[in-house]
Amino acid sequence: MESEVAKNPGLRVGLVSLCLVLFLLLLAGAWSLPFRYPSESLFYKFGYHRLLLVSGKLVGVTGALLILVQLLAVAPGLFPEWLFSRVGRLRFHRANGLGLLLLVCHPVLILGADDFAFYPLAKKYLPEFVGMALLFSLVLLVLTAQFRIRLPLSYKAWRIGHRLGALLVVGLFLGHLLTVSETFRWGMPHRLALGLAGVEGLLLLMIIGRAIFSGNKR
Amino acid sequence: MKKWSLWLILLLVFSAVPARAQQWQLDPDHTRFYFAIQHIYSTVRGEFADFTGEVAFDPAHPEQSHFNLVVKTASVNTNIGKRDTHLRSGDFFETGKYPRMVYNSTKVSKVADNRYRVDGLLTIKDVTKAMPLEFVYHGQKDSPLMPGKIVAGLDTGFTLDRLAFHVGDGKFFKMGAIGKDVEVLITMELLRDK
Numbered sequence: 001m002e003s004e005v006a007k008n009p010g011l012r013v014g015l016v017s018l019c020l021v022l023f024l025l026l027l028a029g030a031w032s033l034p035f036r037y038p039s040e041s042l043f044y045k046f047g048y049h050r051l052l053l054v055s056g057k058l059v060g061v062t063g064a065l066l067i068l069v070q071l072l073a074v075a076p077g078l079f080p081e082w083l084f085s086r087v088g089r090l091r092f093h094r095a096n097g098l099g100l101l102l103l104v105c106h107p108v109l110i111l112g113a114d115d116f117a118f119y120p121l122a123k124k125y126l127p128e129f130v131g132m133a134l135l136f137s138l139v140l141l142v143l144t145a146q147f148r149i150r151l152p153l154s155y156k157a158w159r160i161g162h163r164l165g166a167l168l169v170v171g172l173f174l175g176h177l178l179t180v181s182e183t184f185r186w187g188m189p190h191r192l193a194l195g196l197a198g199v200e201g202l203l204l205l206m207i208i209g210r211a212i213f214s215g216n217k218r
Numbered sequence: 219m220k221k222w223s224l225w226l227i228l229l230l231v232f233s234a235v236p237a238r239a240q241q242w243q244l245d246p247d248h249t250r251f252y253f254a255i256q257h258i259y260s261t262v263r264g265e266f267a268d269f270t271g272e273v274a275f276d277p278a279h280p281e282q283s284h285f286n287l288v289v290k291t292a293s294v295n296t297n298i299g300k301r302d303t304h305l306r307s308g309d310f311f312e313t314g315k316y317p318r319m320v321y322n323s324t325k326v327s328k329v330a331d332n333r334y335r336v337d338g339l340l341t342i343k344d345v346t347k348a349m350p351l352e353f354v355y356h357g358q359k360d361s362p363l364m365p366g367k368i369v370a371g372l373d374t375g376f377t378l379d380r381l382a383f384h385v386g387d388g389k390f391f392k393m394g395a396i397g398k399d400v401e402v403l404i405t406m407e408l409l410r411d412k
Contacts, residue, residue, distance in 0.1 A: 041300050044309070044390070117306035117313060120292060124299035 015083055023069065030061040037189045039182045041113075049113045056109030057181075063103040067173055068196065070096050071166075071203040076210040097142045103135060127180035134172035141165040163211060170200050239276035239283045242370065242408035244269070249406045251289055255380075256397030262301075266319075268293030273408055275326070275370070277355055280334055283326040287404075289319045310385050316343040321351075332356070336374075342383035351376055351404075360412065370408040377401050 034042070034057040045053045072078055073093045084092070111118070119125040141162065144151060148158050174197045177184055184193045251266040268290040275283040291311040294302055306313040323338035332355045340349035356371035381388050381398045390396040 039300075041304070044304055044395075046389070049309075114303045114307040115309075115312070115314070117292075117303050119299070119303065122295075122299070124297065124302070128299070 012083065023065075027062065027065055030065050031058055033061060033183060033189050033192075034058065037183045037187065045113055049115075052109045053113035056106055056113060057183075059102060059106045059109060063100060063106060064173070064177060064196070066096055066100050066102075067170065068200060070100065071170070071200055071207070075203045075206045077206070094145065097145055100138060101142055103138060107131065107135065127176055130172055131176040131180060134169060134176050137165060137169050137172060141169055163208070167204060167208075170204055174200065239274040239279055240410055242273045242275055242410050244271040244273065245369070245407040245409050250404070252403040252405070254401045254403075255399075258395060262296055264294060264296035264302075266290065266293050267295050271406075273406075275372070275408065277328075277334075277358075280326040280328045283323075283334075285321065285323040285326070285336055285338065287321040291317055291319055309387075309390075312343065321349065334372075340378075340383075342385060345383045347382065349376070349378070358408075361409070364409070366412050367409050368412055370410075372406045372408065373404065375401065375403045 034054060039057075042050065042053060070093065073089055073096060079089060081089075119128050144158070144165075145162060148155075151158060153161070174193075177193050178190075178197070179185075183189050246269075249269070249271075251269055252263065253265065254261050254263045256262075266289045270288045272286040273284075275285070292306055292313040294305045294311065294313075296302055296305070305311055320341045321338055322341075323336045325337040327335050327337075329335045329352065334353045334355055336351045336353055338349060338351070339346050351374045353372045353374045356373070358368055358370035361367040361369040377399050379398055380386055380400050381391065385400075386396070386398075388398070391398045
């Protein structure tokens with residue numbers, strides 16, 4: 001296969017296009033969730049407030065998908081380097097990381113749908129606070145990756161921090177996803193969320209496993 | 219004779235000064251501002267957990283009593299976070315703009331054995347309306363739990379039209395989703411030093 005792809009650049013373009021189509025199909029599926037399985041809060045929103053809430057939800061599910069893509073991009077062995085070069089994958093990982101900053105809009109849109117009625121400190125808002133912690137960790141992770149050279153850290157120290165940060169982000173993301181909306185508490189979306197949790201857990205194990213067994217050489 | 223005259227003058231002076239009603243503090247753990255409202259067929263119950271109050275109440279001298287109660291609208295709690303956020307939004311309480319609901323009594327009078335009528339003004343959002351309340355006075359006694367304190371109990375219940383106070387513009391009411399009449403129950407334990 002490797003030699004066939006090397007000989008035929010058209011095949012490489014075809015395989016990359018297939019990945020893109022798969023991503024777009026997944027995105028379309030994710031975007032359909034808030035409409036096919038609407039949360040009760042949507043029933044109480046009209047006009048501009050509804051538009052904000054729906055937009056917030058769409059940004060949220062897009063972010064969820066980008067987190068999955070982010071893990072897929074760096075998981076060992078999933079995308080062979082003859083298909084996506086190592087440099088290309090890392091470039092993609094960085095660009096996708098910047099794309100994740102889109103999630104900053106998520107709480108703004110969701111809060112905007114309720115006229116920015118902020119959450120008081122109460123146990124019932126734990127999923128929302130988990131979401132805030134997630135966003136903070138995510139932004140920190142992306143910014144420290146983008147401006148790594150300016151940090152007073154060795155590459156090795158930064159990479160350990162980056163991986164631990166990624167672990168935290170994925171943990172917070174799954175906690176937020178499974179608790180924040182009724183959409184993901186029952187039925188098909190719940191099963192999908194659990195499946196996503198399983199896949200991401202597996203990808204993390206692969207990434208951490210490689211880091212441990214390769215002796216952190218890369 | 220001179221000494222007796224002095225005592226007589228002092229007695230007259232002090233009896234002329236109106237007695238002040240007893241000042242009480244709300245026991246925050248045992249004072250509650252509950253509400254109930256119809257949602258299609260079921261009844262949603264909730265409460266406001268954050269409030270302050272200045273209460274002077276003397277059952278023997280109700281005319282010297284007053285009730286000034288302040289409820290923080292952001293403390294609305296129906297045990298469902300998303301619903302409470304919606305209640306804090308512009309669709310209902312608009313808590314950013316109107317953080318408090320206030321009740322100030324103007325007159326307290328006795329209507330029956332243990333019943334007191336409190337006339338006063340209720341302000342919710344940008345609307346102030348006269349709101350007479352009838353309190354049931356349960357009595358007062360030494361607190362069985364807090365030595366050195368006297369505890370008194372008062373309850374009132376009433377119904378108000380939330381739309382008259384601009385809590386909602388009526389769209390959910392017209393849809394048949396959320397009622398406009400809100401049943402309110404205020405139950406208070408008041409404390410003062412012995």
